[in-house]
Amino acid sequence: MTEHLSYPNLNSLVDGELSADQLAMANTHLSQCPSCTSDALRHSLLKSAIGKAGQRYLPASDFQARLLRRLREDHSQQEASRPDHARPSVPRSPFYGWAAAVALLLVCIGAVLVQHIGSRTAIASAQYAALATEVCDQHIAALAENSPPEVISSDRHTVKPWFQGKLPFSFNLPDNLPAGTTLDGANLTYIHGRPTAQLLYSIGKHRVSVYLQQRSEDVSASRLSTDRSGFHVISFNTGDINGIAVSDVEPARLADLVSIVEHAQK
Amino acid sequence: MTLLPWKRADRESGTQTSAFEEQALPLLSSLYNIAFWLTRNSADAEDLVQETMLKALRGFSSFETGTNFKAWIFRILRNTYLTSRSGLAARRTVALEDELHETGEFGPAQYPEAAIDHQTPEVNLIRMGDRLALQAAMENLPAPLLEVILLCDVEEMKYKEIATVLNIPIGTVMSRIARARANIRRALTRVFERSTEIKL
Numbered sequence: 297m298t299e300h301l302s303y304p305n306l307n308s309l310v311d312g313e314l315s316a317d318q319l320a321m322a323n324t325h326l327s328q329c330p331s332c333t334s335d336a337l338r339h340s341l342l343k344s345a346i347g348k349a350g351q352r353y354l355p356a357s358d359f360q361a362r363l364l365r366r367l368r369e370d371h372s373q374q375e376a377s378r379p380d381h382a383r384p385s386v387p388r389s390p391f392y393g394w395a396a397a398v399a400l401l402l403v404c405i406g407a408v409l410v411q412h413i414g415s416r417t418a419i420a421s422a423q424y425a426a427l428a429t430e431v432c433d434q435h436i437a438a439l440a441e442n443s444p445p446e447v448i449s450s451d452r453h454t455v456k457p458w459f460q461g462k463l464p465f466s467f468n469l470p471d472n473l474p475a476g477t478t479l480d481g482a483n484l485t486y487i488h489g490r491p492t493a494q495l496l497y498s499i500g501k502h503r504v505s506v507y508l509q510q511r512s513e514d515v516s517a518s519r520l521s522t523d524r525s526g527f528h529v530i531s532f533n534t535g536d537i538n539g540i541a542v543s544d545v546e547p548a549r550l551a552d553l554v555s556i557v558e559h560a561q562k
Numbered sequence: 563m564t565l566l567p568w569k570r571a572d573r574e575s576g577t578q579t580s581a582f583e584e585q586a587l588p589l590l591s592s593l594y595n596i597a598f599w600l601t602r603n604s605a606d607a608e609d610l611v612q613e614t615m616l617k618a619l620r621g622f623s624s625f626e627t628g629t630n631f632k633a634w635i636f637r638i639l640r641n642t643y644l645t646s647r648s649g650l651a652a653r654r655t656v657a658l659e660d661e662l663h664e665t666g667e668f669g670p671a672q673y674p675e676a677a678i679d680h681q682t683p684e685v686n687l688i689r690m691g692d693r694l695a696l697q698a699a700m701e702n703l704p705a706p707l708l709e710v711i712l713l714c715d716v717e718e719m720k721y722k723e724i725a726t727v728l729n730i731p732i733g734t735v736m737s738r739i740a741r742a743r744a745n746i747r748r749a750l751t752r753v754f755e756r757s758t759e760i761k762l
Contacts, residue, residue: 308736371579
């Protein structure tokens with residue numbers, strides 16, 4: 297592909313809709329054409345910003361419970377109105393009544409617990425999605441800017457002290473990095489309005505951003521990973537630090553770097 | 563001969579309801595978000611999602627297991643919206659395809675390929691974290707463009723899935739996405755120009 301990428305092609309590129317052949321041709325062209333690369337990044341930035349801005353409304357906390365009640369009522373009515381002459385009458389005894397009451401109570405308690413857990417899970421998952429979108433945004437912006445990091449150094453003893461007085465917490469940088477991985481520098485940035493260290497690494501020709509923030513209580517302890525607009529996102533939490541890494545490098549290599557950064561905090 | 567057919571029917575019905583809830587509830591937040599964008603208020607959004615869920619549950623027996631549940635239920639949401647009070651009002655006030663074709667499919671006049679710049683207004687606004695400007699630009703999109711961009715960029719659906727939800731050809735999905743993004747860029751450009759004029 298020697299001509300510039302057309303507007304529809306740029307859209308298909310950022311939407312992940314190009315065929316393997318088209319993508320290979322587009323990548324070849326992008327590697328030679330700074331203006332199309334800049335335009336593709338601009339498209340990608342807008343797409344992820346729209347994605348983030350579009351995740352705007354959350355249902356009321358009791359909506360799911362009300363909805364489930366309504367669905368089950370409707371389902372019962374549908375069942376009751378169905379002609380069911382085949383159903384025989386069942387002889388009843390007081391034991392069945394008590395057993396049914398106990399079973400109903402257990403079901404209600406279970407439903408409340410499931411609903412509570414489900415709603416917490418939904419909120420946590422929405423928060424994580426918003427966080428992943430925001431870090432992807434910042435990573436894309438860092439790639440698009442073509443401007444050097446605020447501190448440029450491959451020396452961890454230069455990068456870490458640069459944050460003194462800029463962050464309300466401290467962190468460690470790993471001694472040894474995986475083969476082919478280098479520290480390029482760092483930026484001070486803000487995620488969800490909180491001061492954050494953006495560590496910039498390169499794995500081969502792929503750029504990686506690792507964001508470190510003071511730990512917040514509402515973050516679960518488990519490691520999570522997801523994909524956003526073609527980027528891999530992996531988060532981790534240690535005693536004092538929440539970390540999240542984003543890159544288009546293969547997930548296993550990103551996971552290696554994340555493990556080393558995570559281990560350095562312990 | 564089938565023994566106790568009513569017992570089997572009860573069990574199948576209960577299994578079906580829980581299978582439906584298992585697939586539908588994780589999508590509740592997404593359905594509500596899209597419903598709110600379309601109806602512009604929480605009461606109508608809740609009504610729309612509830613109506614969608616009821617229709618989907620009643621029709622769940624016709625849903626083919628293993629196919630795309632998300633596309634299926636979003637299609638029900640969209641069709642329910644179109645026949646709702648707010649959906650009918652939106653259709654009355656927006657001439658859908660006429661408006662889309664009025665200025666061409668991709669709006670080339672506003673976006674010459676040569677006019678590529680790192681410091682474009684939308685990039686500047688996005689960098690500044692001006693989510694309100696972006697949301698305002700989205701709010702001003704005509705309904706057909708808003709729904710397509712929400713499905714593409716917020717729900718991250720593939721063009722094929724969007725075509726299924728909206729019941730339109732993939733080519734129309736692509737042209738609407740292009741026009742939606744072009745409209746948003748134009749709106750952000752206007753906001754950015756206004757803000758720089760005020761500063762000057």
